[in-house]
Amino acid sequence: MLQAVDISMASLNLITLSPMLVIVSGALLIMIIDLLKKDMDKSLFVMLSILVLFVDFGATLSLSINERGFFDLMLIDGISVLSQLLILLASMLFIPLALTQKRFHEYSYPEFFSLFLFMVAGFQFMVASDNLILIFVGLETASLALYTLIAMHNTPGSHEAAIKYFTMGAMAAGFFVMGSAAIYAVSGSVELFDVAKVLQQRMNEAGIVLPIIGGAVLLLVAIGFKVSLMPFHMWTPDVYEGASAPMAGYMSIVPKIAMMVVAVRVIGFYIDLGMESVRYMVIALAIVTMTLANIMALVQLDVKRMLAYSSISHAGFVMAALALDTTKAYSGIFLYYGLFLFTNLGAFAMLWISRHKKNRYHSRFHHPYEKFSGLISTSPMGAVIMAIFMLSLTGVPPFSLFWGKMYIISATVDAGYIWLAIIMALNSAIAAYYYLKLIVYMFLKPPVAGIEAVGVNSSRPLVVIVGIAAFVTTMSVFFMEPMLTYINYMVSVSGY
């Protein structure tokens, strides 16, 4: 007979699970409320979600760093806390965007909010572990919820987007598990810290490099899919176009942050192993991604689609930092996403504010450039704020993303990859063109005749969100110092 398993509760360190517990309970709470009483207003759920996220935020913040919990499954190191905070921040900014003036399909479901919270929980699990199993399960939880959230927008575009995303996601999941299998095969473990230990010892064995690198290739496919690196990015523009604007904005940040953390863990350990070829792969992917995405964004007709390509390009940019394997580079990633979060979400929220139910300017696109023609005369404040976001995305100081770009380029330079830094710089210059194009439309072109108000979907919560985003984008220079200090601390304390 088996003897009873005796485990002390203290050793489980259950506190590490607290953030996820909070959010899962929140999601369940919403479901229960829905069960008990129908026809509640969506604002209730929005506020509940925010509260839940807020408590979650607090719980995450109160975690002590560098602890493992639950049989070493949970890993609360700096980057996991950091990324959770970013994810929660983005989620908190995202959720109020449901309170639009017009009614959209997805918000008529209370389930939308619980699915959303489940998704956030999934992402939190994903970043708070270095066990490939938990990462995988968290990833899939989040992804499945995400597919649904996209489809719930219930337009032809969103259906197409969901199915494309879903199918490709399924394929990527296949690659992920095969990659994990390869790692497992050579190391006998699916926990990265164990894997690292084993592989350190086995590095000299003949032929070991092949499966190791092979595993990296397969995992990179999956990572590349999620953070949308070329050529695994193909879903991105379509999904962004099909999904609602806030969802697109959210997707450009949160799943990427989550996967980026996984990438930091996985690729970081590869590079630590001295696998230079992995580094080359990442750099190659990064360069291809930022360049091609940029030039494709140039020729877009729709702002949202342009922003989709632009976020691909930004992902490539950040990916380059990943290859450097320096503390500064890793800090750069989080700094970048921290700043990108506000700017990009703000930009998408602006699109959301301008959303009509019917396409008025283009048979296919909701947000063609023409829509914003002459915005400065019809809605000057909107134009100025959108311009701030665009300039920030361009990397014009003093707007926030400049600091992120600068920091990452600086990290690249420090690591000795000056050529890469120059490629990154020139890419930013190319990118300037399409951001500028929108500014040109907004400020320098006359309004299209017969235009109605652009801010049709505007409501106070949306304006507040945009205001917060714009404020952060503009005033970033003043909290660069604490932010950088915090991020640096968090990253270095995690050993990266």
Place this chain on the structure above:
Amino acid sequence: MIGLGHYLILASILFSIGLVGVIRRKNLLMLFFATEIMLNAANVAFAAISSYHHDLAGQMFAFFIVAVAASEVAVGLGLLILLYKKYGTLDLDEFTMMKG
């Protein structure tokens, strides 16, 4: 004697078959079959490795893959039903509105 390698090669072949299916299928339902094959290939690999290493983590992974596959099917089928109801087709050549 059948070694781990055999199983892994089998898994590789299965994965490739799945991949081929994914690439070549235009009917979404059949395409989903192919993705199941890919996941199953991984299952085989994990089970084999687990068995040869005398380590249970692989089986765990395979177990969760099964769970994931099941969930995916649920969501995927939901999507398919939605699509079918709206558009009356599951041919992915029909879903090419967004491009460029």
Place this chain on the structure above:
Amino acid sequence: METLVYTALFAPLVGSLFAALFAMSPKRQMTGVVTSILLFVSFFSSAKVLMHVVEHGEVHIKLMDWIVAGDMYIPFGFNVDAVSAVMMTVVTLVSMVVHIYSNGYMEHDRSFNRFFSYLSAFVFSMMVLVMSDNFLGLFIGWEGVGVCSWLLIGFWYHKEDVGRDVNPSISPSWAANEAFIMNRIADLGMLVGIFLIYWNVGSLQYDKVFEVVPGLDHGLLVMIGIFLFIGAMGKSAQFPMHTWLADAMEGPTPVSALIHAATMVTAGVYLVIRANPLYELIPEVSYFIASLGTFVAIFAASMALVNRDLKRIIAYSTLSQLGYMFAAAGLGAYWVALFHLAAHAFFKALLFLGAGNVMHAMHDELDIFKMGGLKKVMKWTYIYMGVASLALCGIWPLAGFYSKDTILEVAFNEHTYIIWFILWLTAGMTAFYSFRLVFIAFWGDERYKKLGFHPHEVQNYVLWGMLPLGILAVVFGWHKESFMEFVTEMLPAYEMSEHTHHMVATLTVATTLIALGGILLAFRLYSVRLRRDEKVEKSKIYKVLSNQYYIPIFYKNTFSEPYAKLSEIAWKEVDMQVVDATVDGIANIIEESGDAARQAQSGNLSDYLRWIAIGAIALAVLALFAALKS
């Protein structure tokens, strides 16, 4: 003393600014009067300064710092020594006369006030030029007179451009630009000279420079000499930068008298005289200067022989006389050059002013063939011009006799017989064309009557105003000895050799003879009526001469037109088609590749899935290569 110097310097400036106040309002006699009075003040002060210099030697004052940067220290400093004092007096005197004269000449011009403003500004610049104690100060004046010359040549800017066959100068504004640009080319040379001096001496003050100069490398000195002389060539319109002077006759005649005869064009000579310590050290350059001067003397005279344009004839004669001055300066007889400069200023200004009277009478008609017999209606003008021409020809006892004869003696003394011979020949030509002008215009039949002109003598005060010049043209030469004594305090004295002393009488006779010969020839040809010889006028030489040796056309074909074409190419072909097109091309390539890359995003999920597979394989291959390499 300082006050006097400043008065002399700034009185014209004050006049100019005063006139400028009314530049855009209708004519006010007051501007003319005030500027003239201020010019008189300036002249008076200059004369007093001259006295002072004669008695007490040079005056050196510093107004203020100008450019101070690095080791470069350039003040507004003024040094009045014998040479500048003479120049100042000559300049202010002639200017004063021209101012008075202009009151009458410009009487009916609507830009009367503006004219005086420019004219006085010119005098100020010229004063700066001659008074400055350093090269850069000289350069200020140098450029200043250039601008005033530009303004005054183009004074009647409203005139339209016409073809070269109608008016060889095309238009006043064209001529003005030509003059300015041509001068700028020379100025570059001068600037380079100044740079050379600065970096090798460390200062641009005359006294410091000339103190250090003997110790400098000879090759360097040659360079400095050449570059400074290039500047002088431009301002004094020496070949090959002479074309602008004839075209400058487009300006009002008082301007021609003042700027393009008496003062500005002699600035080059002044520079060479001023820099005599330098040129003393580089005989080869000096000799070149003398040769060039000699060449220009005969070259310009030859063109004057056939010209029909009243002012152009005098302009060529100016050019020719400038050649004489350079010859003298180049041969080391600096004081002689200065002497001729002064004498020439008087009689040439007189000649021009007389020509102005004629023009005035003939309603701006310049073709002397259309005049004739004017002496009856314009007696005083005739007398003035006759005296001036005699002086120009070097007939005793007029000023030209003394100065020109001395130059010829110098040429003889230096054993440069070829120079002497050419200058001697030129003297004959000078006499011929001067009196050709006088006889055709004032003697013979009254051809103007047929053309409907009603010439009349100018106002009396104008004629009175010209009197000082008339007197000086006669008597200036008599003070040669005292002049020499005075200026050689500053300039090297020039001693004739024994041999030359013996020959003086012979030389004088030879020169006088050829001058008289020229006059006689002109008398024979033109005194009764205008005699034109078809054969001569159709001969090649005549055509070459009347077309100024085809040099303006040559310049047009070799420089200005190709430059314009090249500019056009540089803009349209290079800048737009190459440089800008490259930039746009890069942008286009990026954009087009974006379009091409977009094709991959086909919208078909199947393709997307395929791309994932392709990407995976590509990554694997990349990894393999990377792994193999490392």
Place this chain on the structure above:
Amino acid sequence: METFAFYFLSISIVALFAVTVWSRNILYSMTSLAAGMVLISGLFFILGADFLGVVQLIVYVGAVMALYAFGMMFFDATGVVKEKNAPAMTVFILGGLTALMLVVIFAAPSIANGAPAFYPPMAGANNPQAVGLVLFTKYLVPFEVAAIMLLVAMVAGIILAGKKMDRSLSKIKDAELEGGEAKDSK
């Protein structure tokens, strides 16, 4: 015995899955998929992963295939499916290269030996017991997450296939919505 079983099973599985992938008939496709799954569970049994084999049978053959069958019926797709398949050449090359890549990765000689076992089956426990021990200690969290995932999938399935999706609020003008439903927050 094991060798034979392995080869038999693997050849059958490959063949069946090939049918799944290549068949034009959706019914064949699905049936062969189900059969393949069953056979894979056979492999699991050979490998001593009994519990996994059972799960495979129940979940895949039981649940997944049932779902598919249900879906198939819904789609009325019993017959031959017309599709413009991707060019065979592309498919062949991509498939072949992927297979090659994977084989190269997984067939490396060093894979089989030397890796330590971090979670060996407990002595004396049979497979389900051992699995249970690990699953409910070490992997309890993923297990719960999986539960959430299944919940998500369920909710998602219900929503997506639900009737409410028939009418899209995102497309209907707000003015038209006013009559039917209570006003949204504004």
Place this chain on the structure above:
Amino acid sequence: MENILSVLVFFPLVAAILGFLVGKKSIRVYGISVATIEFLLTLWLWFAFDNSNGGFQFIEYIPLVSEFGINYYLGVDGISLFIVIMAALMTLVGIIALNVKKDLKNMIITLLFLEVAMIGVFVSLDAIVFYLFWEFSLVPMLYIIGAWGGELRLYAAIKFFLYTFAGSLVMLVGMLYMAYVYHSVSGVWSFAITDWYALVLPLSIQKWLFWAFFLGFAIKVPMFPFHTWLPYAHGQAPTVGSVILAAVLLKMGSYGFVRFSLPMFPDASVAYITPVAIIAIIMIIYTAMVAYAQKDMKQVIAYSSISHMGVIVLGTFAMNAEGISGSIFQMLSHGIVSGALFLLVGVIYDRRHTKLMSEFGGLALVMPKYALIFGIMMMASVGLPLTIGFIGEYLSLAGFFKISPMLTLLAGTSIILGAIYMLSLYKRSFFGPVTNEANAKLPDLDSKELTALVPLVALVVWLGVYPKPVLGPIDNSVKALVTFMHEKAQTSEAKSVIVVSKRTKEAK
């Protein structure tokens, strides 16, 4: 007022933001008042400036991101002082002469924002703060060109933005590398320019850093062959845009050479004198020719700007106090003169809505005051002594003469070629009879335009006659700079080329 520089930077910013609240009717007065106060503040700065001190003054230092060595670090020396004053002046003049009907309010607010950036660039002593202002200046300019420009305004605006943006990004990489090197030597991060000065770099690093910075500056200057954005920008920009672009924005590039390239990379700068000088000479000669071929008055002046900037670059690379002081003085002179010329072209464009020279002729008859001021500015532009244009050009050329007499001779052709295109422009537009009926009744300059132009004329003459108050402080700082470079230089070539003036040596 220890923190006058901050006041200078932030006063227009606050004013611009408050400007949104000002009524449309009063906005012009508001703009003029703000610009006047700013200008007076800059004059105050000049008063308070210690002329005998060649170093930085009015230093302010507030850590921004101390983790990464980014500080709010401001200061002026003689080199930047006058450019700051000029920037304020030209903004004031630009606003006074403003003649746009459309969106006047936006224009004035944009100009105030631009003023922030312009002044910020010249007073910042931290590379990142410098870069911040440098890049930010693009945005208002983009708007000015794009919103009030001519037909091709969008093309011109985008080209301007992208071109300069691309160049400055490469410069940013250079800056970051510089900071990295500083970090690896000293162990702390710093973007302070003064810290970087102290860093002695190996020649190989200097060389590539030199080119990285060079690209950023060269595009801004703009140097051949990166100049093609300029004619478009000028050609399309509204008058005030051209004025500020020519007067101040171009100076950022040449200022960058003095502030960054020379003291940080003295050896590389010396090593690359010849290629840079050749580019400068191409700029001088080639663009002068292109200017001559232009049909449009504004384009002539636009190309002439490039040509003049060539002289400035040449002077900067003279590596002696004469040349560098000259080039800085020339920056001021070119700023004032070309600014005024653009204003003048704007005057005629307002009246006739064309800038083609063929449309004009005989303007001097119709608009004598206009012709007079144009003439004065033209003469200043061709470098007539006793105007502001001469001193800078003369000193620049004189300075470079020390390096290479031959190249200087070539560069000196600028005084000829400049006269050619300028005089031909003047002749074509102002001289000759009035051929076009439309020109016959043009009104002469009005009081508003005179208010803008007359001070500039006064300045042109004053600084031409008595440059000492300006040239003195410049020279002091430049001497300090040159001495510093000389001491810092490592290669013997650089030591011998960088000439410390004798008076500085004696002072020691």
